[in-house]
Amino acid sequence: MLYVIATPIGNLEDITLRALRVLRKVDIILAEDTRQARVLLSHYRINKVAKSFYEHNEKRITPKLIPLLKSGKDVALISNAGTPTISDPGYNLLRTCIEEKIPFTSIPGPSAVTNAIVLSGLPSDRFLFVGFLPFKKSKRKKELEMLALVEATIVIFESPHRLIATVNQLKDYFKDKRVTLVKEMTKIYEETIRANMNDIERYIKSDCLKGEWVIVIDNRSNKS
Numbered sequence: 001m002l003y004v005i006a007t008p009i010g011n012l013e014d015i016t017l018r019a020l021r022v023l024r025k026v027d028i029i030l031a032e033d034t035r036q037a038r039v040l041l042s043h044y045r046i047n048k049v050a051k052s053f054y055e056h057n058e059k060r061i062t063p064k065l066i067p068l069l070k071s072g073k074d075v076a077l078i079s080n081a082g083t084p085t086i087s088d089p090g091y092n093l094l095r096t097c098i099e100e101k102i103p104f105t106s107i108p109g110p111s112a113v114t115n116a117i118v119l120s121g122l123p124s125d126r127f128l129f130v131g132f133l134p135f136k137k138s139k140r141k142k143e144l145e146m147l148a149l150v151e152a153t154i155v156i157f158e159s160p161h162r163l164i165a166t167v168n169q170l171k172d173y174f175k176d177k178r179v180t181l182v183k184e185m186t187k188i189y190e191e192t193i194r195a196n197m198n199d200i201e202r203y204i205k206s207d208c209l210k211g212e213w214v215i216v217i218d219n220r221s222n223k224s
Contacts, residue, residue, distance in 0.1 A: 115186070132159075
């Protein structure tokens with residue numbers, strides 16, 4: 001069995017009893033970042049070594065895992081934080097398991113997407129998770145033009161060094177929409193900024209840009 005396990009997005013206490021039980025019993029733990037995994041496993045006294053499994057080696061490692069799974073080995077997949085395959089590695093492994101008729105299950109838990117929507121206080125009945133916007137200018141422009149037509153709450157991930165530039169670009173497409181910026185969720189320096197898209201930038205302190213950010217935009221015609 002392959003177990004896709006959600007892990008804390010910051011606070012190490014945000015992990016389920018089921019996740020800990022499975023991590024203790026599996027034969028192999030795959031981790032996007034073995035250093036991050038070591039912190040989590042050490043905290044809960046799980047004496048196992050995580051093996052590297054990230055974006056650039058996923059396709060190479062996956063074929064080697066199939067025989068192990070077919071032989072009866074149990075494998076756990078964890079990402080840096082949150083749920084694997086959500087803007088994280090794992091998709092190719094899951095597709096291969098489906099093709100090879102190998103069972104897998106997901107052990108739910110922390111998610112930066114849903115956590116940010118709750119903290120935003122914006123409508124949550126219909127939302128679109130975008131992940132990171134395309135880096136290439138032409139692709140990003142096309143993506144934003146499409147998103148501007150979607151009447152839903154839109155969730156975007158962004159890194160600290162690109163946040164200001166992205167916010168300025170979003171103004172061209174979302175103008176006076178309500179927006180919330182959230183960073184360092186569940187950690188000691190968690191911060192939530194709620195404002196109008198036109199003036200959100202003035203609330204961002206240049207000396208506090210560290211950490212991953214989530215941008216939540218209410219792109220509905222009628223604000224609720």
